[in-house]
Amino acid sequence: MQIRCALVGMPGSGKSTVGRQLAHRAGVPFIDLDHRLEKLIGTTIRSFFETQGEARFRDLEAQVLAEVTQQPGGMVLSTGGGAVLRPENRAVLRQFGNVLYLRVSPEEIYKRVKHDKTRPLLQGGNPMEKLRELYALRDPLYRETAHFVIETGRPSVSTLVNMVMMQLEMAQSAAAAPAAPQR
Numbered sequence: 001m002q003i004r005c006a007l008v009g010m011p012g013s014g015k016s017t018v019g020r021q022l023a024h025r026a027g028v029p030f031i032d033l034d035h036r037l038e039k040l041i042g043t044t045i046r047s048f049f050e051t052q053g054e055a056r057f058r059d060l061e062a063q064v065l066a067e068v069t070q071q072p073g074g075m076v077l078s079t080g081g082g083a084v085l086r087p088e089n090r091a092v093l094r095q096f097g098n099v100l101y102l103r104v105s106p107e108e109i110y111k112r113v114k115h116d117k118t119r120p121l122l123q124g125g126n127p128m129e130k131l132r133e134l135y136a137l138r139d140p141l142y143r144e145t146a147h148f149v150i151e152t153g154r155p156s157v158s159t160l161v162n163m164v165m166m167q168l169e170m171a172q173s174a175a176a177a178p179a180a181p182q183r
Contacts, residue, residue: 002074003028003168004097008142010135011081012113013102014152014160019078021161028074033083037064045080058082062089069096081134084141093145098171100164101146103139106131108153147171 003026007015016032023030034045037060041048048057061083068077069092077096083089093099104112110128143149148167152160 003076004074005164005168006069006077006079006093006096006099007102008079008084008093008099008145009081009102009152010104010106010109010131010138010142012109012116013081013104014157015078015081015102017157018102018152018160018164019076021157022164023076025161025165026074026076028076030076030078031068032078033061033065033068034078034080036068037061037080040064054082058086062086065089066092069093081138084138084145090141090145094147098148098168099146100167101142101149102152102160103142103149104152106135109135 003022005022007019007022009015016034019032020030037057038044041060043051045057061080065079065083079093084093106128109131114127148171150160150163150167
């Protein structure tokens, strides 16, 4: 099975961790959009946010996303948490392949990332309140973009990878099945 999928979800939802293992299991390249962007800009995303601003970052993110999704063949693409904010990015992702939303509650995300100082949108103020705001804004966009929603609350990474593989296999089987005759 040739996998071509993208993972979307909140920061800390497991996109990179699940994506890396999924790509390994499927024998396809793994591309982490945030890592690709950091190589391009030559600094951390947090530092870029501070010096250049979020709008400039989102411009670059859209450009790199468009380039990556034009590459042929199988791959697992992990997007940044805010990649779905722009309508053109949502459209590019849906056309790219199967999009999976790794859904997790703001409370669970907070448990996972509360000590991570590399996440620019969670620094300062009240990070739990910020996560709830981000979730309220982004959850509908993730759902609009995704072909499948995978709940990532408590399962292990290997269980999540199995769940994703099952969804992708079912989607591929459904796509390959002959259409029912019209009456």
